[in-house]
Amino acid sequence: MKKKATIYDIAKELNITVSTVSRALNNFSTISDATKKAVFETAKKLNYSPNRLASSLKSGKTHTIGVIVPSMEIHFFAVVIHSIEQVLKDNGYRILLYQSSESVENEINGVKTLLEAQVDGIIASMSLETEDTSHFQVLKKQQKPLVLFDRVDENLNVPTVTLDDYKAGYLATKHLIDQGYKNIAFVTTVHQNSIFGNRVKGYKAALADHQLEIKESQIIYGGLSIKDGRYGADKLMRAEDRPDAIIAGDDYTALGVIKKLKELELTPPEIGVIGFANETFSGFITPNLSTIDQQASKMGVACAQSFINMIASENPYKKIEHTVIEPLVIVRQSTSK
Amino acid sequence: MKKKATIYDIAKELNITVSTVSRALNNFSTISDATKKAVFETAKKLNYSPNRLASSLKSGKTHTIGVIVPSMEIHFFAVVIHSIEQVLKDNGYRILLYQSSESVENEINGVKTLLEAQVDGIIASMSLETEDTSHFQVLKKQQKPLVLFDRVDENLNVPTVTLDDYKAGYLATKHLIDQGYKNIAFVTTVHQNSIFGNRVKGYKAALADHQLEIKESQIIYGGLSIKDGRYGADKLMRAEDRPDAIIAGDDYTALGVIKKLKELELTPPEIGVIGFANETFSGFITPNLSTIDQQASKMGVACAQSFINMIASENPYKKIEHTVIEPLVIVRQSTSK
DNA sequence: ATGAAAGCGCTAACAG
């Protein structure tokens, strides 16, 4: 196995210099067509493959972008990355992947690793553990694009792509009201995250807008899981003031709610149930679960777009875009009275 | 914003040479502890971050590995990549991601792009379109590790990681037999792919081993989808010789089968139903779907392991490992008489 | 234990 061919080999073969070869390969207009043709032919003949490492070292641009997400096991993140890769590939970028596993330590390490690999920028969604976001500051200092999505830090002052969670809460509630439900409860998480807080705000606003009373007793703060859903539904249905509809913090929780309601022979849509996330199972359970779609694909595309805009401008942090994606209400059986 | 610090800056600061700095940073035993300490301190002071590009260019090793999959939207692939990244990260490797979108053309381009990025090797699962696999040969020629998983090409003669599909078919069938089902049908795809063919072979073998008749009429060849499942179940239940259990080619098809059976008031497990893949929804539908798990995590780990073994050996293609993962029967309501 | 210097493969400023 002989060594890989370089532009020197092409140059030698044609009795020209490497600069000519380099220019020919990069299709400079100053190179004669004849030379270009010869170069490309010889390149093919020698089985030449460019070493992007070398050009990157020289130019300082790797055309590689780092993506940090908590975990690819979470379908939402996989889909976001799917679209990021699709869009950025077409723009000549490669994706270097890093999972934080919901740990700040890993996240810090991810930024470090990616930066050492000289990525041209980073698109990230923060780990749940992350509070101090100073490790992301480095990118701003280096004037390298950083785009945050879904789990973002407002204070970081970088471009973000998020779902309009307020609106998501509002729309879920409004949908239930439109279906005729009047006493709407909310099973959510205690987790201190603006995502969940904003949904509750939207919920309250929708109630207020429709002259329905906001009762703190109808908001159950716990965790988000099937078990938490069962627990929340049980608690709500045992109370004096039974709700006629329940909004669950995510689809798993909604599933738990439905299971409990079925046991109580209050199968939705008798009691309305709506979740958040539009998990793959949501359309297949019985009854089908109405839910708010997170628009993962759109988010990915928006991230890629934001990134491209930043790269294109000489000062990436000149004007900071905050893209807010509209949530989508998916109406299914569980809320269709 | 001043330029990034290099080993030259550290050297200058300490009045030593770059070679010493380089050796100190790489913890060579020939460097005195005092020097090392000084170097590390100055590195920190100057906010030094190594440029891996430069060392890669020199050493020829990027510690980056390319992963090509059809789509991250397919949860199975996302989970495999999840574990590949987890394992390889601990071994100092980064993951460069490429999606083929089930197109050979993209796949070819992926290999090219990744090779130009000088990856140390590639882990891939082929697109459904791929028949000619010569684009993968390059890696062998360059003696760079290539590991294929799930959708592999036997003729390529490279390490592979696959599920034992024969056994998967066998176990699904045997499970049904053990549950007392005696007339077992199979709804599968016409697609020419050894995966599906082997499952049918396993099915037939299990029937034979238990003195049950193999009837070609009980095997429905169509597509794999909810619709195909409905169609298959309908066809089977209308026939003279009605099965008492149905194996579906994947969980979506199984879902269709279940829906049709419910309509016919033959709700499983009255008629047994088992699928393949263990999709996230399978545990949540009613009745819960028994299925064969594809062991995505194990596959990812096995891929990473195979890759590491290849990298470690001077001749990666000396002995070619074929890892076969045992399928796992997930028993749920749909087969529990 | 440390230094000097060549070179990985490519680009680009300068020269002609």
Place this chain on the structure above:
DNA sequence: CTGTTAGCGCTTTCAT
């Protein structure tokens, strides 16, 4: 239209 040459940041052989 093409050649010369320095250099991107790091590693490593050969000296000392």
